Amino acid sequence: MTAAQLRAAFRTGDTRPTAGLAPGLAQANLIAVPREWAYDMLLYGQRNPKPCPVLDVSETPFTPLAPGADLRTDLPLYRIWQDGTLVGSPTDATPYWRDDLVAFLIGCSFSFEAALIAAGIEIRHIALGRNVPMYRTDVPCRPAGRLHGEMVVSMRPIPASQVALAATISARFPAVHGAPVHVGDPAAIGIHTLDQPDFGDAVPVAPGEIPVFWACGVTPQAAVMASGVPYAITHAPGHMLITDVPDTKYQV
Amino acid sequence: MTAAQLRAAFRTGDTRPTAGLAPGLAQANLIAVPREWAYDMLLYGQRNPKPCPVLDVSETPFTPLAPGADLRTDLPLYRIWQDGTLVGSPTDATPYWRDDLVAFLIGCSFSFEAALIAAGIEIRHIALGRNVPMYRTDVPCRPAGRLHGEMVVSMRPIPASQVALAATISARFPAVHGAPVHVGDPAAIGIHTLDQPDFGDAVPVAPGEIPVFWACGVTPQAAVMASGVPYAITHAPGHMLITDVPDTKYQV
Numbered sequence: 001m002t003a004a005q006l007r008a009a010f011r012t013g014d015t016r017p018t019a020g021l022a023p024g025l026a027q028a029n030l031i032a033v034p035r036e037w038a039y040d041m042l043l044y045g046q047r048n049p050k051p052c053p054v055l056d057v058s059e060t061p062f063t064p065l066a067p068g069a070d071l072r073t074d075l076p077l078y079r080i081w082q083d084g085t086l087v088g089s090p091t092d093a094t095p096y097w098r099d100d101l102v103a104f105l106i107g108c109s110f111s112f113e114a115a116l117i118a119a120g121i122e123i124r125h126i127a128l129g130r131n132v133p134m135y136r137t138d139v140p141c142r143p144a145g146r147l148h149g150e151m152v153v154s155m156r157p158i159p160a161s162q163v164a165l166a167a168t169i170s171a172r173f174p175a176v177h178g179a180p181v182h183v184g185d186p187a188a189i190g191i192h193t194l195d196q197p198d199f200g201d202a203v204p205v206a207p208g209e210i211p212v213f214w215a216c217g218v219t220p221q222a223a224v225m226a227s228g229v230p231y232a233i234t235h236a237p238g239h240m241l242i243t244d245v246p247d248t249k250y251q252v
Numbered sequence: 253m254t255a256a257q258l259r260a261a262f263r264t265g266d267t268r269p270t271a272g273l274a275p276g277l278a279q280a281n282l283i284a285v286p287r288e289w290a291y292d293m294l295l296y297g298q299r300n301p302k303p304c305p306v307l308d309v310s311e312t313p314f315t316p317l318a319p320g321a322d323l324r325t326d327l328p329l330y331r332i333w334q335d336g337t338l339v340g341s342p343t344d345a346t347p348y349w350r351d352d353l354v355a356f357l358i359g360c361s362f363s364f365e366a367a368l369i370a371a372g373i374e375i376r377h378i379a380l381g382r383n384v385p386m387y388r389t390d391v392p393c394r395p396a397g398r399l400h401g402e403m404v405v406s407m408r409p410i411p412a413s414q415v416a417l418a419a420t421i422s423a424r425f426p427a428v429h430g431a432p433v434h435v436g437d438p439a440a441i442g443i444h445t446l447d448q449p450d451f452g453d454a455v456p457v458a459p460g461e462i463p464v465f466w467a468c469g470v471t472p473q474a475a476v477m478a479s480g481v482p483y484a485i486t487h488a489p490g491h492m493l494i495t496d497v498p499d500t501k502y503q504v
Contacts, residue, residue, distance in 0.1 A: 038291060039290060039294065042291065042295060043294060046306050047309075054298050057295055057298060057299075172504075174426075174504065252424075252426065252504050
């Protein structure tokens, strides 16, 4: 299916997570905040480019990254936030959209998974047909105005012999989180058990594999929670915007 | 001289352009605008990352890129703008600073010149002890809010056999303008004569050399002019902030 066909399916009720879909096309996290918070969010991205690489900013629910797409309907699942609290998870954000919202599209690590697979690295959550496991950490982001919070990471188990290769390949994609932020011991970044991810689905780590952690575009949602942002609409973790932009556009 | 010693010299009246000084340390363009224009400027940077790569944003005249430096005094030469018009070129911006100014530090191509020289590429303006030649082009930037304008470029003559090498090396530094935006015919980007740069000093292009153009951090000054920004303080072209950050921090 093309990106446009997948977006049409999401528009009409398909709520699948998007890992592994439309390989070769970049995917993006969504966070829309009131105009009055947009400067803080943009600055949060500038100061935390690893978890929050800003790919596009739009004062409408449309983006040049996916011409024809409507950001209010064309992601599989949304989250609605009030005063930092999750208040809803609709499949259609249209009734919740406000004219004063500014939409930020943030790079997503799904965008380099096709390159990892092409290099012979198994992506466990894709192999198992699951959402990627994501974890809150105790690694603080650099605050910006009223926004603060900790980094969220995604985890992929990688055979020890392929960790360097996975790091090297993903490093070539700095706009979609780039190289891992941590390799190995989850406790070192405040993760107590890999079996219970904060978002997405758990995946098994086999003997001889190392958990490898990449910065994740759910990080702005952690900032929304920690900072009590009065109103926000985001994607549900793992349920991304599929853009029309080839992955290679973000490859250095 | 160390970066701190050079900044001290600029603080006490040295007005030299900074190309070739403190090789191995990153340099930065300065543009400070009223808080009310800061979102537009940050978005202009996000939408035009090649000419306007934002390295730091500060609501004070201080920056973690150069601890101990004062942005009001430690650049060799400044420009003061009112309603898009140049109204002064002081060596000390302290009397002009306002509490509502937000300072943007933008990457500078001087930061990869040491790497080019190390690869055996002569940097003509450094060899001749001149400021780099800079030109206004007819290449539009992507507007952001009230800000619009054309790209400004710097030019270095490069022997034809070294153009690919210069492109490859500078491409590894995307945060300080990265690879060239144009190679060859100046007229193709709206430059009518290389002999009369809009900013900086002319340098000779020898037979067998190609003029190579890199995006330039004077681009926000062109936006200030084109957009009639009510007030701004910038560096004078070629007279940069010398930071304490090694070039290699910005190398991919």
